[in-house]
Amino acid sequence: MxxxxxxxxxxxxxxxxxxxxxxxxxxxxxxxxxxxxxxxxxxxxxxxxxxxxxxxxxxxxxxxxxxxxxxxxxxxxxxEIPGIPVHDLPDLKIIKLSKEIGRLVGIMHKNGIMHGDLTTSNFILYKNKVYVIDFGLSQKTIKSEDHAVDLRLIKEILNSAHAKIMESAWKNFISGYKSVVGTITYSKIMHSVSDIESRGRYATVI
Ligand SMILES: Nc1ncnc2c1ncn2[C@@H]1O[C@H](COP(=O)(O)OP(=O)(O)O)[C@@H](O)[C@H]1O
Ligand SMILES: [Mg+2]
The missing domain is CATH 3.30.200.20 (Phosphorylase Kinase; domain 1)
Structure with a gap:
């Protein structure tokens, strides 16, 4: 072993x-x-x-x-999924796969599952397919506030671990996500994401 x-x-x-x-x-x-x-x-x-x-x-x-x-x-x-974690792939590949990752997250949310630890190390590319792992913090929830926590985390990871490609990767992620959950749900969740951001370390300190 x-x-x-x-x-x-x-x-x-x-x-x-x-x-x-x-x-x-x-x-x-x-x-x-x-x-x-x-x-x-x-x-x-x-x-x-x-x-x-x-x-x-x-x-x-x-x-x-x-x-x-x-x-x-x-x-x-x-x-064993003997592929490569998305985190370790070349930037251009990560940008491209972000849409598929968004789609997969959209499917989970649509079916009432929040992943709970959405990092680029928890997606593995193998034979042209993206596998999802690490579900220990997952939850059954249909609340948009909970789904927003998932999006907020992956956004933060893109910002910190993949800063150079953050904008294009996030844009693609959102487009894949939206294509699954639909415009109305998407807007609701993005509202929650902004809410979290304004409450968090982005909040104005008076
Ligand atoms: N089924 C698997 N196939 C291939 N690699 C895996 C598998 N499960 C975990 N790994 C590797 O181990 C790492 C850590 O596993 P993970 O389940 O994400 O635990 P942690 O909670 O420590 O992040 C993953 O990022 C991946 O590189
Ligand atoms: Mg992990």
Missing amino acids: NLLKKGAEADIYLTKWSNLPSILKIRKTKPYRNSVLDTKIRKQRTIKESQTISEVKSFGIPTPLVYFVNLTNSSILMQ
Whole structure:
């Protein structure tokens, strides 16, 4: 078993399951958390992640197959998507894929799912298809305020991690998103996005 990534929340191992390359995601204990609460959080996120990964497949969102879930150590064994995280792709490719990412997020929202951690590292390009991963913070919600939180986060990520291409990538993201949710829903959500921005660190300090 090879340690692939040490994340803030989980360790990611590359392993084999019946000869298939698989990913083992183990949520780690956070020593600063109360241990009862820590076990509960890790368990909850593991359940949530494995459920949502499978649920969104039915709307046509490409996600890894879940092979096993072990709640004793909060781990998920899933299909490896041997592609490249969108975060690591060349700028022009990211701009182009932003429309598809917007479309995928639109499909999730339309079906009442908020992803909860929309970063460009949570989309993997494999064989010309964009896969979505990392559903531990996902929620079932149809509230436009919640959907706006998703958009606000991806916008912030584009702004910080992909500053040079932010404008064109965001424009494409929005166009893909709007094509799925429709103009009326889109306007409502963008209102919420502006609301969040005006309440946040963009608010005028008097
Ligand atoms: N099924 C998978 N196939 C390929 N790579 C994966 C898979 N799951 C996770 N990874 C890799 O591990 C990284 C971290 O996994 P992720 O589920 O996003 O956990 P974290 O909560 O630490 O962000 C991802 O950005 C991706 O590079
Ligand atoms: Mg992630």
